[in-house]
Amino acid sequence: MTQKSLTSDTVAAGRPRRRRKEARPGEIIEAGLAEFGARGFEAARMEDVARRAGIAKGTVFRYFPTKETLFEAALTSRVGPMFEQLDAAIASASGPAMPLLERLVTNLYAQIGDPALSGLIRILIAEGPRFPAILAAHHRATISRGRALLERIVARGIASGEFQPGAIAALPMVLVGPAIMAAIWRITFGLIDPIPPELFMAAHLDLIRHGLQGVATGPHSAG
Amino acid sequence: MTQKSLTSDTVAAGRPRRRRKEARPGEIIEAGLAEFGARGFEAARMEDVARRAGIAKGTVFRYFPTKETLFEAALTSRVGPMFEQLDAAIASASGPAMPLLERLVTNLYAQIGDPALSGLIRILIAEGPRFPAILAAHHRATISRGRALLERIVARGIASGEFQPGAIAALPMVLVGPAIMAAIWRITFGLIDPIPPELFMAAHLDLIRHGLQGVATGPHSAG
DNA sequence: CTGGTTAATGACTTTTGGGTCATTAACTAT
């Protein structure tokens, strides 16, 4: 009597139930990722997550005891090397460094097009301070690896005399700055003022190429 | 009798009241900006905004009828040309374009250091989709002006033969990509893995310089 | 077919926080 007023006549009449213990967690995580990405942690509703996953709200809580748990699980499911194949390619490649760098940048722009990645980026920026552990996990698994990859390419280019040592070599990260900007642009002003990724990438590659090859300037440069 | 149980003996005992009709809105906006920047729109608590502004919760609502109103007022208070002086400087300057560009970039890094701007950036990225009008306002007032400024500098450099036309000239935005990346880095991995802004700026300037001056390559370039 | 196990359900409980308003008191004009 403490709960429920419905008795035998109150029929659920919803969609048929299905018992799918194995598949649920993954589906809930996908739904959660979508909701968190679209609304942010606080604004996302567990009931919407459930609806998106095609189940009842209570079911979500059977698999993830709290909203925070789901959030962490969802974001942790996405930590992982984005550059695995690239990494291998770099290790086995023997030619000049520039094509490798171009390949990395091209790869980056391909990833940026994926809405799932946009969502992830937005979440990390928005909720980072509230979930530092998640930030650290992504830093460890994705960011620092990407950075190491870049550093390896640049180091190789310098060793072969293809690239000039200097401030860029000290922080090869800057080389992907424009791609980061493209990603941010997409998730902010992309709707108001879209910029074709090809345009961005072409300008980016131009910038990198001439920057890294360096100008054969003597002690004086301007004319 | 419908409200309040406190009678004459229940003394507030808080800090002394002060009537400051003129100063309140601005102070509340500052407090709101800080809270929204740190937590995001949903997670920010009106009571915390009040505490930060040194007033009672009810007072906030005397000036801003809803949380949304405060949010909009706070973000709108920050729309405005970030590049006003720079704009004037460009208009009156007559020398080569490169120093102007360097000045713009240097200026950008100075701004990035300001935590208020970091907060603003985070808010725009996180809450943009929920408040498209605010996004549009910033695009109009700040972004598109900055872009126009950049374009003017690059156009001038090309006219004088200082810069090469090409993909970069078609999208001068890429030239500030690394600064955007630095700002994003700061608000995400800045605590875990800090990068000195000088390092970023030095690499950025190197990248720009050699990219824009172009390499005097003949039909073949590699050696 | 049948009884046992447990995944799934959603009405319900609880907590949280936006928003209200009767009361208080700061300031002002006389």
Place this chain on the structure above:
DNA sequence: ATAGTTAATGACCCAAAAGTCATTAACCAG
């Protein structure tokens, strides 16, 4: 002083959403 005006207050109200759990029914073993 003192009465009038209204800025400021915070206890309270209530809707919304996280989280609970008694009940239901899918699936399976025998």
